[in-house]
Amino acid sequence: MRKNLLQKNSDFHFFESGQKPKLLIHTGTHGDEYEVINIVTECLKNYESRLPAFIFVPQVSPSAVAAKSRFNxxxxxxNRIFYENSDDLEVQWNLQVLKKGPFDLFVSFHEDPESTDYYLYDSGRSKIESELIKTHNQKIKKQSIGLLNGLDDPSDPALGYAFIEGYKKFVHKEGGSDNGMIIVWAINHHRVNNCLIPEIPGKLELKKKEFIIDTFFSDVIIRYFN
Ligand SMILES: [Zn+2]
Incomplete structure (x- = not known):
């Protein structure tokens, strides 16, 4: 994969592999969730030949990653101010990358710093619950990693969703308005069909985070395209 700078004198950059990318990957949306950045980078190097053409943005918010903070x-x-008319440069840079789509699949890796349980948001135009993901979740459980059963974050007004065995399916409703979340903008504006947000448990040891992400590439992303 080759590195691209969108902007001179900025930390914002992205990697591209192949022509006409069908897969978009984000890490570093929230800077306190920085451990997944290196893990995902290594997986992309290892699995590049088995993946479709892709774009990877390792630091969606370079300023938040530099500060190791949720905030930029x-x-x-x-991920709460993602609007087309935003005057935030980080939003504008990411809009430029999203406009290189449409992408079939958008995977945005996050960590839940407070959690020991794994969970994943599955949203987009597909109406079918993903058996690939449910099977992958059970593989994680066999490694004695918990799956979230219950609410994600009831204190966040944008969240408060109930998960079963680490899985929550949302079917996109046409005609909805943007709400400041990146995936909602991307789906509303037809830049992506389906979005997955794995929430890696922040409190897990590094080896277990690596296991979740590595098997997510082999068992979910690669199979999604085959
Ligand atoms: Zn996050």
Whole structure:
């Protein structure tokens, strides 16, 4: 994969593999969730030949990653201010990358710093619950990693969803308005069909985080395209 700079004198960059990318991968949306950045980078190097053409943005918010904070240089959560007319440069740079789509699949890796249980948001135009993901979740459980049963974060007004065995399916409703979340903008504006957000448990040891992400590539992403 080759590195691209969108902007001179900025930390914002992305990697591209192949022509006409069908897969978009994000890490570093929230800077306190930085451990997944290296793990995902290594997986992309290892699995590159088995993946479709892709774009990878390792630091969606370079300023939040530099500060190891959920919030960016303007003290805002970039995943709550993602609007076309935003004057935040980090939003504008990511909009430029999203407009290189449409992508079939968008995977945005996050960590839940407070959690020991794994969970995943599955949203987009597909109406079918993903057996690939449910099977992968059970593989994780066999490694004695918990799966979330219950609410994600009831204190966040944008969240408060109930998960079963680490899985929650959302079917996109046409005609909805943007709400500041990156995936909602991307689906509303037809830049992506389906979005997956794995929430890696922040409190797990590194080896277990690596296991979840490595098997997510082999068991979910690669099979999604085959
Ligand atoms: Zn996050």
């Amino acid at each position: 240089h303007r003290s805002t959560d970039i």
